[in-house]
Amino acid sequence: MKLYVSLTSPFARKVRVALEEKHLADRIETVLVDPWNDDGTLAAVNPLLQVPTLARDDGLAITNSDTIMNWLDRAYPEPGLWPQDPDARFRAEAVAALAQTVIEYAVFLVIESRRPESQRSAHMIERRRQGIVDTAAALNDGFHASQEQFDLDSIGVACALAYVDFRHPQLDWRSRAPKLDAWMKWALQRPSMKATAPPA
Ligand SMILES: N[C@@H](CCC(=O)N[C@@H](CS)C(=O)NCC(=O)O)C(=O)O
Structure with a gap:
């Protein structure tokens, strides 16, 4: 494989x-x-x-x-990366979907920044930047970040916010998401996140 x-x-x-x-x-x-x-x-x-x-x-x-x-x-079911309980699983999938779209927004901003300035859409750039910051604020309350498990929702959120920091360090998602910020400090120390950090 x-x-x-x-x-x-x-x-x-x-x-x-x-x-x-x-x-x-x-x-x-x-x-x-x-x-x-x-x-x-x-x-x-x-x-x-x-x-x-x-x-x-x-x-x-x-x-x-x-x-x-x-x-x-x-x-490869062991260890499973989704909660067993159906409602908890659906909630985790909903968070994973938000994280995936944050990544899509952040990638859009990178692609847009590589286009000639005259072809960029200031409206869409602002909409996507705002979407990232607002979603981080929503996840601050809506995502019950565990420090015991690192399921697929946690993996999505950690990879999304790490990518935002990597490509858009000026984007301040932290001031409205302090709990998420604290959780990210923990998440980035996980061996799986360390082993997959992008090259400097
Ligand atoms: N929905 C896909 C998106 C994959 C994607 O857009 N990957 C980027 C790299 S960050 C890529 O390969 N882009 C090349 C292209 O879209 O032509 C996924 O979740 O895997």
């Missing part, structure tokens, strides 16, 4: 953290690719040209970070 990643992709980082948490990192070959400058390696498994992509040994390529993590959690 091969996992196609780039070391700066926050979507790929979610999957890499999940693999570390499930003690599977050594059992899956990691293939480093650049989705923006592919030499054909990624195109051979994913016509969307996106990372992460997981290519199973039977030839099936799984795309999309959440789909990959859900498959991994089903294929």
Whole structure:
């Protein structure tokens, strides 16, 4: 089984953290690719040209970070990365969806900043920046961050906020999310987060 990643992709980082948490990192070959400058390696498994992509040994390529993590959690159930209780699980999935969209917003801001200034949308940039800060404030109350477990919702939130800090350090999500800020300090110390930090 091969996992196609780039070391700066926050979507790929979610999957890499999940693999570390499930003690599977050594059992899956990691293939480093650049989705923006592919030499054909990624195109051979994913016509969307996106990372992460997981290519199973039977030839099936799984795309999309959440789909990959859900498959991994089903294929390798121990330790499970979703709560057992159905309502708790749905709440965790709702948080994971918010975290995924925070990543999408932050990636949008990076892509937008690489376009010529005349082609950028100031309105959309402001809308996405505000969305990130407001979502962090909402998660400050709505996400019951545990320091005992690091489930898929926690992995999503940690990778999302770490990516915001990595690419948009000037974006102040902390002042309205002090509990989340304190939790992030703990989350970043987890071996799985340390092992997957983007290169400086
Ligand atoms: N929904 C996908 C998004 C994956 C994605 O956009 N990955 C970026 C890297 S951060 C990429 O490969 N971008 C290249 C492109 O979109 O052409 C997921 O959750 O895995």
